[in-house]
Structure formats: structure tokens, C-alpha cells
Amino acid sequence: MSQSTNDIVSKLWNLCNILKDDGVTYHQYVTELTYLIFLKMAKETGFESQIPVGNRWDAILEQEDENRLETYKASLESLKSSSSRLVSAIFDEAQTFIKKHRSFVILTNEINKLEWYKNEREELGNIYEGLLEKNASEKKSGAGQYFTSRPLINCLVDLMKPSIDDIIQDPAAGTAGFLVAASGHIKRNTDVGKFTNKEVKKFNHGTFYGMEHVHDTQRLALMNMALHGISKGSMGVSVLYGDTLSSDGLKLPKATLVLSNPPFGNKKGGGLPERPDFSFPTSNKQLCFLQHIYLGLECGGRAAVVVPDNVLIESNTGRLIRTELMDKCRLHTILKLPPGIFYAQGVKTSVLFFTRGKLDVGNTKETWIYDLRSNMPLFNKSTLLEESYFEDFKKAYGDDPWASPEALQKRIDTGLQGRFRRFDRETIKLRNDNLNISWLSDESERSSTEISPLIMIEGIQTELLAALEDIQTLISDLTD
Known part of the structure; x- marks a missing residue:
């Protein structure tokens, strides 16, 4: 800027x-x-x-x-x-x-x-x-939940390399940061002036799709899109108002690229999503969004999704969803993000990179994990996150946005002292599909109280709700 x-x-x-x-x-x-x-x-x-x-x-x-x-x-x-x-x-x-x-x-x-x-x-x-961004950074505004760090957005967009051929979706659009960045990437890397009439129509009416559940935020998204020259969509607007975790989400077309930072937490009232296509309904919103995303990808479609770390470790329904993800898609890369880049301090987050397979079984053969969390500063208003922090990860990831098996063979496992490690599917199975794998000793000076009591309580609540869902399912089966 x-x-x-x-x-x-x-x-x-x-x-x-x-x-x-x-x-x-x-x-x-x-x-x-x-x-x-x-x-x-x-x-x-x-x-x-x-x-x-x-x-x-x-x-x-x-x-x-x-x-x-x-x-x-x-x-x-x-x-x-x-x-x-x-x-x-x-x-x-x-x-x-x-x-x-x-x-x-x-x-x-x-x-x-x-x-x-x-x-x-x-x-x-x-x-x-x-x-x-100003609005999100003001604690009084309460808007941090809608805002994803621009350096992080730019990193993910650069790695995924959106093009005019893509159908790009963000099912939790917020203020449309991912969609705007994807549009800018296409414009910078394509001679838009040489687009055919068909390509112009595709770019304006059939490339960008989003959904946002908060009406005021959808309004901000539409304005953001319009100010960047993306004012149209096949449904009249690029970002629809609706609940992706209800039947509204089925209005979004199958995508070749999903870029998203779904909301954290549980569905209000502990209710389950009204989505008949979900194999594992749960009140955990990020697990539901993850299901929407991998089920909504075209064969060969790719995704980069920000999730809180409980998605990597939750047992019961969480484990079943991770297993289905690794069956239907190649979960080839996980980026463990540094602390403090979201305004809800103490929330640990990661990015899942995956590609939808041709078949629905056995797609994940190996998963690479990059630890950008250990021995990193706590980012805040005095220590700002900049794009330069992601440069080494981008080099390690490689130039192939789909991370094909051939591209993965070129990656280098840096061992116990490095940030980038390879874990085969059998090793992950032995961990009960727990993907929260650490190996570096974190010698940073961050306080051991970095995770607030509220975050810890929310984690316990998530586990209890998952257990209750399993009990309810068991009672229903016995009743039947």
C-alpha cells in the first residue's frame, strides 16, 4: 500500500x-x-x-x-x-x-x-x-473475527496461483480479502487486455464466489469487491448472504480453488448443521466448513484453508473428518502459523493445503509439515507480520500449486533441527490421525501463559460437545 x-x-x-x-x-x-x-x-x-x-x-x-x-x-x-x-x-x-x-x-x-x-x-x-484493517485492529470494533492478515492472504494466493480458468470460492468470505487478492493475482499475471469475450464473461460472472452469514459483513465484502472492479457474479453478486452450513451452502458451485479462513468456535446453541451431504455433522463450525470445502472441490481442485489447531487433534468426530479428508484428498502440506497473527490472542492456527483426488480413497500418501511457530516472535501491533516471514516456506513448498507427487519428490526433509518434515500416511495412522506433530524445541521468550484460560475452556467445551454427539448417536442407534 x-x-x-x-x-x-x-x-x-x-x-x-x-x-x-x-x-x-x-x-x-x-x-x-x-x-x-x-x-x-x-x-x-x-x-x-x-x-x-x-x-x-x-x-x-x-x-x-x-x-x-x-x-x-x-x-x-x-x-x-x-x-x-x-x-x-x-x-x-x-x-x-x-x-x-x-x-x-x-x-x-x-x-x-x-x-x-x-x-x-x-x-x-x-x-x-x-x-x-483499521476496523479489525481496533479492539473496540469487535471486527477482528472478519479479518485475515494480508501477508498471510498474499502468501496463500501466491502459492495457489489462481488463474482465469479457476472457479474460486470462499465459503466464509468475511470482507472478501481472499477473493480480492485472487483477482489481483490474476490481473497481475495475465494480460487482461487480451482476454477473449468468453474469458471476460467468465472472469466477471463465473470466477469468484463467496458466502457470508453476517449481513453487515457481506455488505462490506460487496463494497470491497466493487472497489476492486469485481462487482458481478453469476448470481448477481459475488458474495451471497447466507449460512454455508445450511442448505444455502449448496448454492455455491463446485470449485477448482478454495481459499478460506472459516470462523472458529461452535455453532450457537450447539445445534448441528442442516447439510444432508455431510458425513459427520457436528456443532464444531470449522470442522463443518472443512467438510464443505473438500466435498465442494472439483476433481483435481486445490485448497488452502486456515484452521485452529483443534481441527488437527480433536478425537471422535474430528478424527473421522480428518480421515475422510485424507481419503478424498491429498493433504500434502500443513503450515503451523506463528502466534498472534489473529486478533483473538492465544488461538493457535495452521493452514491445510490439499488437492481433491480422482478417487475417494487412499489419496494421502504423505504429509509435509512446516513449523513457522517455534522460535518465532509473538506478532502484535509492535511486531507486525510481514510477507518476508513466509519466504522460506514458499521456497520449501515449491512452484506447483497442486503439489503433485512429482513435486513432493523435490522437497527436502530438513530433519529434527529444521522446520520442514515429511510424515508418511502410516506414521500418521499410528498417531490415530492426530496431525498436531511437533519436533522443534521452542526457545522463544513468549510467556507460558500465552494461551488464555478462555481458549483452554473453549477447547474443553469442544471435546465435551464432540463426546455428547457420539453419545447421542449411540442412543439413536440403540433406539432404532
């Missing part, structure tokens, strides 16, 4: 001070900006033709100060029923949290003064990405 972009992000973020007296929260502020930025963007990019004249940016700005806020409120109501699927999706259930006319006048005037629309479209989108 350029310095000028950072400066504009800071200016936009500082405008939230204007709204403090109105009691507007950080998350509401970013949502509020979404509406206003979209109207301003429409004027600058030619998208304004899809917006009625009376609802456009200039129509609001030209109002007398005492009338401007009321005109804006009326515009929000009108735009909810727009004939444009994208516009109506962004403004669905839209409302303003601003109560004072003076606050709204100052906010719109300050936005209008900024000359950031002179930048390229990609930089325009980066401005919005910067706002989302």
Missing part, C-alpha cells in the same frame, strides 16, 4: 471523531462509510447510471445543510429497492446512525475534499482494504 493511500486511510479513519458525539461505534462507522463511499465512487467511475438522479452523490451534497441528512435518509430507503442487484444488496436494510445534521454535513464535506479517486482502481480498493 503506497504512502498516499495510507495517508488517505488515516484521514478517513480520523473522520470517525466527528461521529463520536452521535454514539456511533467503529463498526457502524465503517458501514456508514460504505454507503457514502459507494455513492462517491459511482460518480467517479461511471457506475452512477445505475443510481436514480435524486439519490446520487451530488444530489445529496447540493442540499442545504439542514436538509442534507434527511435527503440522505430518503436516498437510503430508495436504494434498497434498486433494480441493480448489486446496489440493492449493498443498501439492503441500510440505515444511518447519524443523528446530528452538523455531523453529517462535516463528514460529507470532508469526504468530498479528498482527491483519492484520481488513483488507479486497484489503489482505490486498497484504500477500502486499509479501512477494514
